[in-house]
Amino acid sequence: MREIPGTITGISGPTVIAEVKGVRLYDRVYVGRQMLTGEIVRIEGDRAVIQVYEDTRGLALGEPVRSTGMALTVRVGPGLLSNIFDGLQRPLKRLEEDMGFFITGGKELYGLDYLRRWRFYPLKKKGEEIRYGEIYGYVEEGPFKHYLLSTRDGIIRWIADGEISLNETLAELEDGSELFGCEEWPVRKPRPFKRKLSPGEPLITGQRAIDLLFPLARGGTAILPGGFGTGKTILEQSIAKFADVDIVVYVGCGERGNEMAEMLEEFMKLTDPWRGRPLMERTILVVNTSNMPVAAREASIYTAVTMAEYYRDMGYHVLFLADSLSRWAEALREISSSLEEMPGEEGYPTYLASRLAGFFERAGIVETLAGRIGSLSMILSVSPPGGDFTEPVTQACLRTAGAFLMLDTSLAHRRHFPAINWFQSYSLYTGELMEFFNKKISPEWSILRQRCNEILQKEESLREVVEIVGMEGLQDSDRLLMHIAERIRLEFLCQNAYTEDAFSPPERTVERLKALIDLYDRTLELIRKGTPFEEALR
Amino acid sequence: MRLAEHSYRTISSIRGPLIFLEKVFSCRIGEIVRIISPSGEEREGEVLKIEGNTVLIEVFGETKGLDIKNTRVIFTDSIKSIPLSEDMLGRIFSSSFTPLDGIPAPLPETWAPVTGYPMNPVSRARPEEFIETGLSCIDGLNTLVKGQKLPVFSCAGLPSKEVVASLLRYARLREETGEGRRFVIVFGAMGLTFHEYYFYMKTLEELRIDFVAFINMADDPVMERLLTPRFALTVAEYLAFEKKSDVLVILTDMTNYCDALREISTAREELPGRRGYPGYMYSDLASIYERAGRIKGAKGSITLLPVVTMPEDDITHPIPDLTGYITEGQIVLSRELHQKGIFPPVDVLPSLSRLMQNGIGEGRTRHDHRKIANLLYKYYARARDMRRLEAIVGREGLTEQDRIILDFGDAFEREFIAQKERRTVIETLDLGVSLMKRFGLAI
Numbered sequence: 001m002r003e004i005p006g007t008i009t010g011i012s013g014p015t016v017i018a019e020v021k022g023v024r025l026y027d028r029v030y031v032g033r034q035m036l037t038g039e040i041v042r043i044e045g046d047r048a049v050i051q052v053y054e055d056t057r058g059l060a061l062g063e064p065v066r067s068t069g070m071a072l073t074v075r076v077g078p079g080l081l082s083n084i085f086d087g088l089q090r091p092l093k094r095l096e097e098d099m100g101f102f103i104t105g106g107k108e109l110y111g112l113d114y115l116r117r118w119r120f121y122p123l124k125k126k127g128e129e130i131r132y133g134e135i136y137g138y139v140e141e142g143p144f145k146h147y148l149l150s151t152r153d154g155i156i157r158w159i160a161d162g163e164i165s166l167n168e169t170l171a172e173l174e175d176g177s178e179l180f181g182c183e184e185w186p187v188r189k190p191r192p193f194k195r196k197l198s199p200g201e202p203l204i205t206g207q208r209a210i211d212l213l214f215p216l217a218r219g220g221t222a223i224l225p226g227g228f229g230t231g232k233t234i235l236e237q238s239i240a241k242f243a244d245v246d247i248v249v250y251v252g253c254g255e256r257g258n259e260m261a262e263m264l265e266e267f268m269k270l271t272d273p274w275r276g277r278p279l280m281e282r283t284i285l286v287v288n289t290s291n292m293p294v295a296a297r298e299a300s301i302y303t304a305v306t307m308a309e310y311y312r313d314m315g316y317h318v319l320f321l322a323d324s325l326s327r328w329a330e331a332l333r334e335i336s337s338s339l340e341e342m343p344g345e346e347g348y349p350t351y352l353a354s355r356l357a358g359f360f361e362r363a364g365i366v367e368t369l370a371g372r373i374g375s376l377s378m379i380l381s382v383s384p385p386g387g388d389f390t391e392p393v394t395q396a397c398l399r400t401a402g403a404f405l406m407l408d409t410s411l412a413h414r415r416h417f418p419a420i421n422w423f424q425s426y427s428l429y430t431g432e433l434m435e436f437f438n439k440k441i442s443p444e445w446s447i448l449r450q451r452c453n454e455i456l457q458k459e460e461s462l463r464e465v466v467e468i469v470g471m472e473g474l475q476d477s478d479r480l481l482m483h484i485a486e487r488i489r490l491e492f493l494c495q496n497a498y499t500e501d502a503f504s505p506p507e508r509t510v511e512r513l514k515a516l517i518d519l520y521d522r523t524l525e526l527i528r529k530g531t532p533f534e535e536a537l538r
Numbered sequence: 539m540r541l542a543e544h545s546y547r548t549i550s551s552i553r554g555p556l557i558f559l560e561k562v563f564s565c566r567i568g569e570i571v572r573i574i575s576p577s578g579e580e581r582e583g584e585v586l587k588i589e590g591n592t593v594l595i596e597v598f599g600e601t602k603g604l605d606i607k608n609t610r611v612i613f614t615d616s617i618k619s620i621p622l623s624e625d626m627l628g629r630i631f632s633s634s635f636t637p638l639d640g641i642p643a644p645l646p647e648t649w650a651p652v653t654g655y656p657m658n659p660v661s662r663a664r665p666e667e668f669i670e671t672g673l674s675c676i677d678g679l680n681t682l683v684k685g686q687k688l689p690v691f692s693c694a695g696l697p698s699k700e701v702v703a704s705l706l707r708y709a710r711l712r713e714e715t716g717e718g719r720r721f722v723i724v725f726g727a728m729g730l731t732f733h734e735y736y737f738y739m740k741t742l743e744e745l746r747i748d749f750v751a752f753i754n755m756a757d758d759p760v761m762e763r764l765l766t767p768r769f770a771l772t773v774a775e776y777l778a779f780e781k782k783s784d785v786l787v788i789l790t791d792m793t794n795y796c797d798a799l800r801e802i803s804t805a806r807e808e809l810p811g812r813r814g815y816p817g818y819m820y821s822d823l824a825s826i827y828e829r830a831g832r833i834k835g836a837k838g839s840i841t842l843l844p845v846v847t848m849p850e851d852d853i854t855h856p857i858p859d860l861t862g863y864i865t866e867g868q869i870v871l872s873r874e875l876h877q878k879g880i881f882p883p884v885d886v887l888p889s890l891s892r893l894m895q896n897g898i899g900e901g902r903t904r905h906d907h908r909k910i911a912n913l914l915y916k917y918y919a920r921a922r923d924m925r926r927l928e929a930i931v932g933r934e935g936l937t938e939q940d941r942i943i944l945d946f947g948d949a950f951e952r953e954f955i956a957q958k959e960r961r962t963v964i965e966t967l968d969l970g971v972s973l974m975k976r977f978g979l980a981i
């Protein structure tokens with residue numbers, strides 16, 4: 001590590017200008033006497049423009065800066081699960097022990113606990129060859145085997161077996177290099193894998209409207225755009241609770257503190273319905289609420305996705321949720337405007353779309369360097385200003401996301417939750433996934449799905465007629481259709497997050513729909529035979 | 539810390555609330571400066587930007603009367619803080635922190651920076667304790683809980699001020715659950731006209747519970763408008779978390795606040811965002827609204843009720859929109875109800891309290907609260923649908939059942955929403971039940 005000293009010559013909000021020679025773009029710097037964390041975002045001769053991730057209040061002209069010669073990194077290793085970090089991976093519980101209830105200043109705290117003891121089980125022996133990214137052992141992290149991946153190629157000279165901590169050597173290679181239980185990884189650099197596969201396994205969410213109508217895939221990406229109060233947060237959190245994945249990384253990005261308190265409290269109590277283990281054991285939370293420093297909000301999704309990739313590389317199915325991506329984009333905009341960059345649409349920097357695309361690319365189902373299959377799926381909420389989907393962030397997301405679950409303000413006002421609009425939403429994974437559902441869940445899955453869509457569409461076209469002639473003016477078969485469509489909406493598509501119904505396993509999802517469609521078919525048969533509507537329905 | 543206080547007479551330009559000062563050799567971002575005008579008047583300013591030896595200062599208060607040659611700027615090496623003490627209770631201050639009631643300022647017990655610090659998310663306790671506002675539309679259907687931030691969305695010409703006055707007069711903790719707790723109101727008013735000022739002063743004088751008020755008048759400097767809610771919340775944090783009180787903060791009108799923010803942003807020549815409001819308005823509003831909350835293991839709480847007047851009655855306007863994105867629900871006033879003479883004219887359909895489910899039920903309000911609220915909402919929503927239908931097909935075109943629902947809707951507005959006196963939540967719930975019973979609606 002080559003440290004380079006410099007001096008502050010200018011400050012404006014979170015942006016600091018320093019006189020410093022020989023630094024590199026995106027190097028991490030410590031700013032001022034308080035050693036605030038920053039990143040070099042522009043270099044002009046001997047002047048470096050630094051984006052500071054913490055509150056700059058009190059920073060003075062002439063104070064020192066120090067470049068670390070390294071990019072902004074997170075530490076990955078055992079002990080990330082069940083933890084709550086801020087956007088810079090500082091454990092918030094330890095921050096509380098240090099500073100009390102309010103975050104009063106900068107302080108460097110590592111994301112990992114280097115003193116904690118772990119039982120290490122080697123999976124390689126002395127004399128064996130090992131390659132970069134290969135598994136050489138594991139520790140038990142809650143219910144998970146936390147596989148440790150080699151950071152080099154070589155031949156093992158010595159390997160530990162037994163109690164270790166993260167600052168101890170776990171193995172030595174013939175060339176004298178050492179392997180540790182943790183590593184530092186630059187947040188903006190995707191972690192490598194052998195190859196990307198095409199998504200073909202479903203990501204069951206436990207939400208009927210999604211699983212049946214707009215199924216998501218492991219390794220896929222989905223966005224949930226919706227105005228305020230349309231249920232983005234509740235949906236993100238419900239999926240975090242009930243999704244059939246190994247590990248969940250949830251980012252509260254520029255949103256409410258109370259919401260996170262509530263989520264934490266709930267997650268402490270609940271169990272994962274698929275594995276029966278405490279929910280927190282599989283969860284990592286990254287929280288940078290709207291009143292915490294904006295630049296750290298920008299970094300938070302990268303901090304989180306790097307941890308998600310790390311678990312993917314062990315061969316786990318990881319789900320990454322962020323609420324809300326718009327707040328990230330706004331942070332990017334604030335930073336860009338404080339750097340006086342040329343603004344693009346609605347003041348967002350012109351590189352918004354490419355940054356977003358680059359970020360979405362970090363999702364996928366892959367063959368890892370260790371030869372396992374792991375996946376990283378993303379479900380991201382988007383908060384369009386005024387609920388207007390033509391704005392730049394929604395549009396940029398639409399170009400890359402595999403599924404679009406549009407949350408509809410008018411459905412939310414009618415208290416139809418989740419307020420997923422069944423006409424406008426889509427999932428590009430539907431085709432690939434139908435086979436799985438038909439084979440593994442129910443042979444009728446895709447037929448029922450088709451029928452459900454038809455009924456909802458017919459309802460829409462009949463609705464105009466009803467506006468004019470009233471329900472009484474309809475033929476009995478159409479009245480029946482309207483009746484069943486309403487029940488599909490209220491009893492099938494609606495799912496109250498505050499009741500038992502919050503989670504619906506796919507078998508129950510299909511059963512419930514089948515019951516309604518069977519009722520429709522039976523009743524229609526009676527009506528065709530001349531039984532009056534009311535009687536037929538009974 | 540610098541040992542000697544240092545002062546300059548090197549102003550190079552003055553523009554609106556901004557001063558450029560040259561040849562400054564040492565200063566901090568956010569540092570407070572004292573600015574002495576040629577006539578000896580003093581005001582405060584804050585260091586906004588440092589570029590080499592040039593410093594940009596934002597002046598709190600008037601820049602009128604300042605000049606380039608003789609104005610002196612003194613660096614204080616401290617950040618904007620206010621004095622705090624329990625003796626502030628019952629007092630009314632201006633937005634420059636001078637007492638408006640003619641009594642000398644209380645002696646400070648401690649000082650705190652006005653911008654506050656973000657609460658650590660893991661330190662937060664989830665809001666779940668009921669606050670009785672005395673208004674059925676809120677207590678019954680959009681329940682407020684301690685630590686929540688719930689704005690009132692109003693339109694120009696609607697009686698938002700009277701609604702605020704009702705809240706000031708009626709709000710309290712429920713006796714059964716609020717035992718031994720002190721309940722305090724902190725009132726922050728921004729951009730008041732004299733007429734409004736007079737109205738609020740009268741309301742405050744008649745108030746029977748503890749309060750602290752900060753009043754920023756329409757003709758006060760805009761910079762002070764940005765400080766007013768921060769003064770209010772700094773006092774609230776002190777009273778809540780150091781003096782263990784349950785504090786209800788009422789801020790009106792956030793639209794005036796946001797317009798001041800826009801004005802200053804324009805003076806700073808920042809890039810304008812939607813409708814000219816700065817791109818950081820979301821973060822700025824969050825730095826105010828997010829100060830509401832409760833702390834695990836601590837006694838006090840801050841509950842926030844900001845009032846927002848929606849420009850052009852448009853809920854998608856950036857001010858209500860960004861507010862709605864940050865707060866935990868909204869109470870929406872309706873022109874239509876106001877025209878019908880309903881007070882408070884709250885439209886419960888678009889209104890929402892996101893934290894309601896935590897604060898109601900057995901042990902908090904009553905076991906059947908949720909059920910009653912859901913039913914009232916459902917029947918009233920149906921009544922409103924019927925009203926639309928009635929407009930098309932006429933009353934005769936409706937079925938008997940539909941007509942009953944329609945009549946229920948009218949009665950619900952006249953008797954449940956409208957009220958002249960404070961109601962306890964139990965009275966509210968009983969009223970809801972008896973209304974439904976009267977119309978033979980299934981409960």
Ligand SMILES: Nc1ncnc2c1ncn2[C@@H]1O[C@H](COP(=O)(O)OP(=O)(O)O)[C@@H](O)[C@H]1O
Pocket residue numbers: 226227228229230231232233234235417418495496497498891892893
């Ligand atoms: N699945 C659901 N079941 C019941 N109520 C819901 C559901 N989703 C949303 N809501 C209601 O809508 C409110 C707003 O939801 P939230 O997720 O906070 O919206 P957003 O994040 O889009 O602003 C919640 O407080 C709750 O009252």
Ligand SMILES: [Mg+2]
Pocket residue numbers: 232233234255323
């Ligand atoms: Mg939300």
